[in-house]
Amino acid sequence: MMKKLHGIIFSYLSNPDLRELTIHRNTCSLPYGGRYRVIDFMLSSMVNAGISDIGMIVHANYQSLLDHLGSGKDWDLSRKHGGLRILPPFGYAEERPGGIYRGRMDALAGVRSYLANIRQDHVVLAGGDLAVNLPLADIYCQHIDSGADITAVCTRHDLGDARSGDYFTADPDGRITDVSAHTASPEGLASLEVYILSKELLLSLVDHCDAHNIPSFTAGVLQAMSGKLNIRTYEFEGYAARLQSVSGYYARSMELLDPAVRAQLFVPDRPIRTKDQSNPSTYYGPGAKAVNSLIADGCIIEGEVENSILSRGVRVEKGARVSNCVLMQGTTIHAGAVLKYAIADKNVQVNPGRMLMGHSTYPLAISKNETV
């Protein structure tokens, strides 16, 4: 069945409010949840729904994303036919040198030749900046059964900063009657910005918006077409988080310490796949302590860790104390150092005896490869 659905992931999104966390990467390759990059969630949601062909639209700052994805084999996307395709702005860059995509329709127009060659009848459009485990097979079924032109996935729960998202008002039947964007007083259902529609309709919408110079999917499709097209909601009940700012990233990371949140993201039948790094187990030395923490493989912990999230290969030396922190891959907290309410990016070194402290609403962020 899922041979009928094609995936497109907008992987060029960068949020300036993520500051030092996105100097070396865009939002999609931001480490999240110990061993993952944010993109893993949407990519796995697609693969778990049986989608075998996925196009990933990239624009700038995507070296880290390419390193992570490789050939796509860790997601079973290294295929003879189809599989993972990275779509850089090859055509677009000539037309608008130095310009970033102004919106999703702009990005889709930039890869129109790829879209035209899609071999499936339907396409799911999604962002790569969402931590969510979506049942896309169910969403596709609803799309077909309901006869909708476009199915838009949304949630009643808080997603993040309202002003950066779309909100839907729907009639009791689930048909969208109004779409508000970038509003300070949101009403209705928050959009996950995941849409299913036919390839045919997608191509006609891309051409229409291109011809009328409308770069935005929200303005050009959702708002302009909600009267003409049957656009219906799919209300997703589970956990979803958009990572938009440093403090938001921190808060969303800490939510993972709640077993109920993990149960919604790490569904055994729909596992979140990521790059395999062949790490050994995490080693706890004599006298180590680890309480209420989510810890990936390959760490060596000889000090104390509390209420924290540790990525692969983190070292916490003897006498070091880490609490309420997010430590990314390869970071070392040396002997006797104390770190509280902090986000340490990859390969950060906190030297012996240093003491660093942020606050839960304003966590201290330490950039990649820095030594404190």
Place this chain on the structure above:
Amino acid sequence: MKKECVAMLLAGGQGSRLHALTSHVAKPAVPFGGKYRIIDFPLSNCINSGIDTVGVLTQYRPLELNSYIGNGQPWDLDRSDGGVHILPPYMREGEKGTWYKGTANAIYQNLSFIEAYDPEYVLILSGDHVYKMDYADLLRRHKEAQAACTIAVLEVPMEEAPRFGIMNVDENDDIYEFEEKPKKPKSNLASMGIYIFTWSKLRDYLIADEADEKSSNDFGKNIIPAMLGAQEKMTVYRFRGYWKDVGTIDSLWEANMDMLSTDNGIDLYDPDWPIYARSPIRPPHFTGPAANVDHAMLTGGCEVYGTVENSVLFHSVIVEEGAVVRNSILMPGTVVKSGAVVEYAIIAENTVIGEGTRVGAVPEAGGELGIAVVAQNLKVGAGAVVAPKAMITRNVKGGAVK
């Protein structure tokens, strides 16, 4: 395409002394060290040594081993030229199919596999040992000595030598005598069961050995003595480092405990010599608000709410609040319920240790080690007591079990 060296990995071992753990799998597929199976060590050594063509000879309970090795991708052995190949015994036209009669016969039955790569050298490995070795260094020794056969040896304490196959060597480290488990050993150089042969030589001896009806078709018993008898140049490669045959429950337990020691001589965290494994997709492990994790190894999918000390946990192990696990090995998917105490034990895959149960015990002062073993997919009922050294292969309702 021609390969300089092809590795043949003998993975048919039944591991009968581990029986509660090997009733479903061959010994090389027994879980080890938190993330691995024993066969990951020789396979990873191959790829790290630059050997990209490996034949894995299976026979006993091959299903799980076959699916574990798959296309060899975790070890970078998914190749269009070479790579890893599973080699089971097979039928030939005009005769009945036979099992591999012995280690030498297993290689003999796969002559055509080896010939397809036209190698200069063939490396014979066993899937039963935990060690890191640079086979390129072994091959260098073999070439420098211009030997027909080079055997990797470990210097063992003299009092332990009678347990091993012992190589007696001259001043050039060339072998003049091989003694299997000698009562009065003349040297302490124990064979590690790792051989490198010049292929043209080995080929001749394998064919001659197969023609000899009285032969038991074994490397140690037949091929090596025959080559020595014919004055072939045979030498040793002295290995220094961690090596363990995990053939018994005690040695399997000890070797796992060795991984918890930082100076064990086999650094699993060494990025220059990684040990690869096929790992299931699991989220990071979680330590609960009241968890007490002290001197232990934990991996993906584990959730620890109770106490874990001096123990190795494989993926997806759950230790509930109030449960205590000490000096034990918990294989993938085991659950230790609240109030249970597991000490000096090995619990196999997906077994559930019920509430308030006691499995194993601390050896008495001066007493010998006694490891309790519970086989896979079992339920040990609430309140049961499983004695040290017990080997449980059926569900236990409750009460004392020896």
